[in-house]
Amino acid sequence: MSLLKVKNLRVSYDDDAVVDAISFSVRRGESVGIVGESGSGKSQTVLSILGLLPSDAVVSGSIVFDGQELMKLSDRKLDRVRAVRIGMVFQDPMQALNPYLRIGQQLRQILIQHELATGSDADAKVMAMLNRVGLPDAERQFRAFPHELSGGMRQRVMIASALICEPDLLIADEPTTALDVTVQAQILDLLEDLRDDTALLLITHDLGIVAGRCERLLVLEGGKLIESGATVSIFSAPQHAHTKKLLAAAPRIDRGDILPAVGGRTVLGVERASVGYAGAAKEQLVAVSDVSLSLREAETLAIVGESGSGKSSLVRGLLGLIPMRAGRVVYAGESLHGPVQTRAAAQRRDLQLVFQDPLSALNPQMRVATIVGEPLLVHEPKQSAAQRKARVIEALERVGLTASLLRRYPHQLSGGQAQRVAIARALILKPRILICDEAVASLDGSVREQVLKLLRDVQTETGLSIIFISHDLGVVRSIAHRVAVMYLGRLLEVADTATLFSKPGHPYTRALLAASPVPDPLVAPRGAPLKGEVPSLLTPPSGCVFHPRCEFAEDACREKRPELREFSGARVACHRVADIS
Amino acid sequence: MKKSAGVLLFILLLAIVGPWLSPNDYLGTNFDALLRSPQLAGMHLFGTDDLGRDLFVRTMLGIRVTLMVAVVASLVSLVIGVTYGAVAGYVGGRVDAVMMRFVDTLYALPFIFFVILLMVAFERNFLLIFVAIGAINWLDMARIVRGQTLSLREREFVDAARLTGVSTPRIIFRHIAPNLLGIVVVYVTLTIPQAILVESFLSFLGLGVQEPQTSLGALVDAGVNKMEGASWMLLIPASLLAVILMSFNFLGDALRDFFDAKHKQ
Numbered sequence: 001m002s003l004l005k006v007k008n009l010r011v012s013y014d015d016d017a018v019v020d021a022i023s024f025s026v027r028r029g030e031s032v033g034i035v036g037e038s039g040s041g042k043s044q045t046v047l048s049i050l051g052l053l054p055s056d057a058v059v060s061g062s063i064v065f066d067g068q069e070l071m072k073l074s075d076r077k078l079d080r081v082r083a084v085r086i087g088m089v090f091q092d093p094m095q096a097l098n099p100y101l102r103i104g105q106q107l108r109q110i111l112i113q114h115e116l117a118t119g120s121d122a123d124a125k126v127m128a129m130l131n132r133v134g135l136p137d138a139e140r141q142f143r144a145f146p147h148e149l150s151g152g153m154r155q156r157v158m159i160a161s162a163l164i165c166e167p168d169l170l171i172a173d174e175p176t177t178a179l180d181v182t183v184q185a186q187i188l189d190l191l192e193d194l195r196d197d198t199a200l201l202l203i204t205h206d207l208g209i210v211a212g213r214c215e216r217l218l219v220l221e222g223g224k225l226i227e228s229g230a231t232v233s234i235f236s237a238p239q240h241a242h243t244k245k246l247l248a249a250a251p252r253i254d255r256g257d258i259l260p261a262v263g264g265r266t267v268l269g270v271e272r273a274s275v276g277y278a279g280a281a282k283e284q285l286v287a288v289s290d291v292s293l294s295l296r297e298a299e300t301l302a303i304v305g306e307s308g309s310g311k312s313s314l315v316r317g318l319l320g321l322i323p324m325r326a327g328r329v330v331y332a333g334e335s336l337h338g339p340v341q342t343r344a345a346a347q348r349r350d351l352q353l354v355f356q357d358p359l360s361a362l363n364p365q366m367r368v369a370t371i372v373g374e375p376l377l378v379h380e381p382k383q384s385a386a387q388r389k390a391r392v393i394e395a396l397e398r399v400g401l402t403a404s405l406l407r408r409y410p411h412q413l414s415g416g417q418a419q420r421v422a423i424a425r426a427l428i429l430k431p432r433i434l435i436c437d438e439a440v441a442s443l444d445g446s447v448r449e450q451v452l453k454l455l456r457d458v459q460t461e462t463g464l465s466i467i468f469i470s471h472d473l474g475v476v477r478s479i480a481h482r483v484a485v486m487y488l489g490r491l492l493e494v495a496d497t498a499t500l501f502s503k504p505g506h507p508y509t510r511a512l513l514a515a516s517p518v519p520d521p522l523v524a525p526r527g528a529p530l531k532g533e534v535p536s537l538l539t540p541p542s543g544c545v546f547h548p549r550c551e552f553a554e555d556a557c558r559e560k561r562p563e564l565r566e567f568s569g570a571r572v573a574c575h576r577v578a579d580i581s
Numbered sequence: 582m583k584k585s586a587g588v589l590l591f592i593l594l595l596a597i598v599g600p601w602l603s604p605n606d607y608l609g610t611n612f613d614a615l616l617r618s619p620q621l622a623g624m625h626l627f628g629t630d631d632l633g634r635d636l637f638v639r640t641m642l643g644i645r646v647t648l649m650v651a652v653v654a655s656l657v658s659l660v661i662g663v664t665y666g667a668v669a670g671y672v673g674g675r676v677d678a679v680m681m682r683f684v685d686t687l688y689a690l691p692f693i694f695f696v697i698l699l700m701v702a703f704e705r706n707f708l709l710i711f712v713a714i715g716a717i718n719w720l721d722m723a724r725i726v727r728g729q730t731l732s733l734r735e736r737e738f739v740d741a742a743r744l745t746g747v748s749t750p751r752i753i754f755r756h757i758a759p760n761l762l763g764i765v766v767v768y769v770t771l772t773i774p775q776a777i778l779v780e781s782f783l784s785f786l787g788l789g790v791q792e793p794q795t796s797l798g799a800l801v802d803a804g805v806n807k808m809e810g811a812s813w814m815l816l817i818p819a820s821l822l823a824v825i826l827m828s829f830n831f832l833g834d835a836l837r838d839f840f841d842a843k844h845k846q
Binding site: 316319321340341345348349351352353355357360361362363364365366374375379422425429 | 736737738740741742743744745746747748749755756759760762841
């Protein structure tokens, strides 16, 4: 008998159906993945199972959980079902944990509220659960507040709180989207290990996550269930056109064309750059130390790394948005220094930046025409309004948009349109170098493909050089000529894309590749994920910054900082690279 | 929005035209008609006060004064406060520290002492009320705007503008200021009632509007003294004051939506 049976579920707001006639069931102990792009209705489906939809939602259909119709239950009874028998893990654990309660208290009160344990018995249960989810030093974390834990640790606590009542069904809504890739692998493994006979409903936009971990898949598009079936058969023989599109758009680190290295002359050089922030109480936070890089003409150089690696700080430093501590940036034979306002106009117009979140990078109070036209107003003030408008339309058409958007505000654009507008603004002055800071991270698969193609096309036509910052190795593989790997403010490896993906030199590069999910159930997961999390920048490890997490670390790694050295076609900063390859 | 604006416009129009239509004037005392309740006889629509002056005309005059003080004082605080706060917040660093310590110093100055100083330095002057009220109101505005600017400055569209080479004044006035409008408009609708109250307080102390001039605040004060027996002297100006304050509040809400691009199609 199925544990959860959803029949003809429909959720609508003002007669707009966001979930339309969805039916599916989950058996006991089964793991089912729900995949779809943003707006496909996957979160709405889950929220309606939990009865957590906002009050203006109109819900119809039937949701039967273990023989009980949830839609007809009173709030009180529903409360008990969803607290005790259904566990929930949210995307952002910082939002889901109460910042004013200690970790132990939060878990304790779940047990006490539902009369599952009392007093010291409850404490013991909580402690056992915290140990099970692999929280190091659980004794101490029991008394810690949520903000004292790292992102990965918080998500472990969330999982503990979801599992503490031993539910029959565990729902995880994008549980790893806010986490770094090496931590993501740990959390997914943890979910898999702990759930025993608990059924799992895993909601995600990332096909790589469900590929190896869910027995069955539900594919949603525009509120409709367009395809369902065994994971292996959906990946090997997708039926619906949209599923095919999703699969084709999923970036892969193990196949697809790799761009060959380009040989052109160097356009931008970064020499021994350090970027830091003055923190409170004399603490000096060094975000980037001693990084040297060069960018060639018509080349895409990717910078990859987890959060705290300093990749964004590095480009902000070289652009002059934040001050550089040391080192220099050489562009077209001239040294770039000082804040961006004091730089020569020509230098400013040649270096442009595209941000991660287009909605935050576009002024919400300005129309598209003003946003895209503003660089012209600054750099070519003599142009007439009509000339400027023509240039704006030309720039919009270049990125695949039409003049009909000119009078729109940013919030009236879709995510993909907004990012194109941001790219049009960056390209309108015809810069020589474009820096993309996680520019496709917030976009859905199919839109991401279009934006990547646009960048490649512009590069082919104009010889633009691109610095492409990303945490997603699959995306990097498809667009970069060369890749630089950063960790905790240091550059660990620089190599041609082909070399990096086939023969990664640095242990960290290998770990990143191993942790990146592959959207193919037939590709086995590659080895155990990296242990631990990225240390704080305020207290960087001695010697090689990666040594606390490195399985090959020895005494030399703890004491002496490795320099970048040539090693079989790449430049790697590792003492032991020769021994381990 | 239309309703509250309509009410305000109607009251304003009445305040301008009303005294012209009435046979009475605000000065004329009539000792045969002391403390009359509202009546058509003698066209004392709002009654008369203890000196026999026609309250309809005096109330209209009071509305004029009150609205003028409130609107002008709020505009003064708006212009100074927004400019000052946005510059301090955006430029930051030492400039910010110096500018905000100056604000703190002004805060520390006792308000009444400040007003009396003004009165001593200059002679009693209607304009001084504007100066006094504006001088305290812009401090709050500057602090609020500075706080907002500090967070807006970190937004990426400001970085994007800096990268393009947009000049600092243009960033402050074209990029940051429009995004402040929502909170500023709401705050102005709070300062208008505040200014009205401060004005009536000053008038009560004899530092504000001087007899025979009057304001809604002064009329309410007079009405409080006579509320037993001549309740209209309190009720009419007080309810008009309430209607005006509420209309400003509703108007503020509507204006905030109007200025927010998210509500534009």
